[in-house]
Structures are given as C-alpha cells and as structure tokens.
Amino acid sequence: MKNFDPKEYIDSLALREGDIPIMEKYINEVLDVYTGATDLLASIMSALGRQVNPPGKPRYYPEKIKLDLPITDRCNLSCASCSHFAPLAKDAPMIPKEDIDASLLLLKEACPNEVGEIFILGGEPLLHPELTDIIAIARRMFMNASIYVVTNMIALKENIGKVSTALRENMAHLAYSKYGTVNEKHVEEGVHEIRRCGIGTILFGEDPAQFTSYMKSEKPIFPAVMKPSCQMKTCLTLRGPYLYLCSPVTYLEYPNRAFGMHLEASRYDRINLRDVEHGHEVMALSKLPNPFCRHCDVEHNHKIGWRPSRKERSEWFMN
Secondary structure, eight states: OTTOOHHHHHHHHTOOTTHHHHHHHHHHHHHTTOGGGHHHHHHHHHHTTOOOOOOOOOSSOOOOEEEEEESBSOOSSOBTTOTTOGGGOTTOOBOOHHHHHHHHHHHHHHOTTTEEEEEEESSOGGGOTTHHHHHHHHHHHOTTSEEEEEEOSTTTGGGHHHHHHHHHHTTOEEEEOOOGGGTHHHHHHHHHHHHHTTOOEEEOSOSSOOEEEOOBOSSOOSOGGGGGGOTTTTOEEEETTEEESSGGGGGTHHHHHHHTOOOOOOTTSEEEGGGOSSHHHHHHHHHSOOGGGGGBOGGGOEEEEOOBOOOOGGGTBOO
C-alpha cells in the first residue's frame, strides 16, 4: 500500500495497553487469509512492537468486497438514525454518472478480483435520473459481481418500465426495504410487478425494518478495537477515488452542517484507490480498526425499529 505510514496508523488508534494483544490477534487472523497484504500487515505489526506469526492454515476463505455505491444522498423518506444521515441531506445533489464511472474504474484497477457484491443505493437511488445508465456501468465494470438496486419502492411505479429493463439486461436484482404502513402498499405492488418482469428480488434488512442506534461521541473516547463487534464493519463505501471503511464516515458533511460539528475522515478511515498495490490490502484494512471507530459506542448499539426522523442531533450523537 503506497503512502501508508504504519506508525501513524497505530498512533491514530490510541490503543490502550490492554488493546495491544487484541490488535495483534486481529492482524494475525487477517494475515492468514489475505496473503497479498503480507507486507502491509507485517509493517503494522512492527509498528505495534510485535512480530507476525508464521502463516497458519486459513480458517475461512477470503471474503470479497460488499460495496455500497451511493449515487445520491437524497431520499424520499426520513428514517430516524439513518446511517447515511439522509434526513439531513434533503438538497443533496445527484452524483453524475461520469463521476461514478470514474470511481468504478479506479476500483476495478485496484481490486480486479475482489468485488463480489455491489449495492446501488442512496438515499433513494430511484430518484437518480441516470440510474439505468449507472446499472449498466456497474455491470460493464464488474461482470462477475452480484448487483442490487436498494430501494424503498415508493418511486418504483413511475419508473418500472426503464428500471425493469435495465435490471433484466444487466442481470441485476432489486433489493427492497419494508417500513410497515409507510411503504407497505408500494412494496406489495412493486415486488409483484418486478417479479412479473422476470427479475429477482430480495428483502434488504429485516421485516419489519430494524434500524440500529449507532450512537456516536463528538470526541474520540471509545476503544477502536471494538470494530469487529460493529454491524457496519464491512460497509465499504465508494465515493470519488476513495473506499470509506465505515459507511457513516462517508457522509459526515451532513451532521457537520446541521449541528455545527467538525468531524472528518482521516487518511486511515478511507483508502485512496490509487495507493492500492494488491486487492487483498483493501480487504485486510477493512477487517482492522480505523480511527473513527473511537467515536462510536459499539458496545451499546441497539435496535430501535423504524420511526420518522426528527432531524435532531440526539438521534445520532451523545450529549
């Protein structure tokens, strides 16, 4: 990994004495699987003041990237505790398909064999006027990946013709979320219609929908090594030339603007795709803690069901 300073990375995690053995364990586990990241992981272990163990027999097969591809942060619902802060992004612009094309090309060059699933989402992706083109771009870039458009179905009826054609032609699927009576009728009608068109559908999340309260502190006060217990630990999100290692970090501009905060992603909360030398480096770093983990109260995350957002700071951040 180019431009990666292992000491600076370790320092950014502010590890406590008891965290070091835990971090050492994580690195050795990852090292056994993502052999293309051996040099990177060995350098991190050295910065930790430890030596890597001899490679052992992998206990599981290498996972592939599950990619969040947000094409707009704008949404037609306002869900409390939305991890994308969509209720605060009412006027967010659509991301031009040319920018998405460029981002996917960088990802393909950096990780030609590591992308397994692409979730085209938002916000609400059906609001994007160039959604059908974006589906085709994703398929052209990653012929072997599973592609899903993640929607609340509310805007499907007026877009069913062009969307169903794009899904069918690009061997993509529709993933739908259920929010009780808010979109129950849209889901029932939409699933029937989209299946009638010969397109696969999956339920995205739970029925009824459950949101998790990922409470955060404005200050970094929590142990970074809690990341493996976080339900969002694999939410790699593509924006511009970066893969963000945690989905909410991608969207910090919205709480910053709404609540007068100054949170930002560090260089170790996201991966510059131009720095990747082997796709395994991306997967390895996605398994390890990143600095923004110190803002999240992972231990006390809990499900809250679904309710409309009040757009208040207390939905996402502690006092």
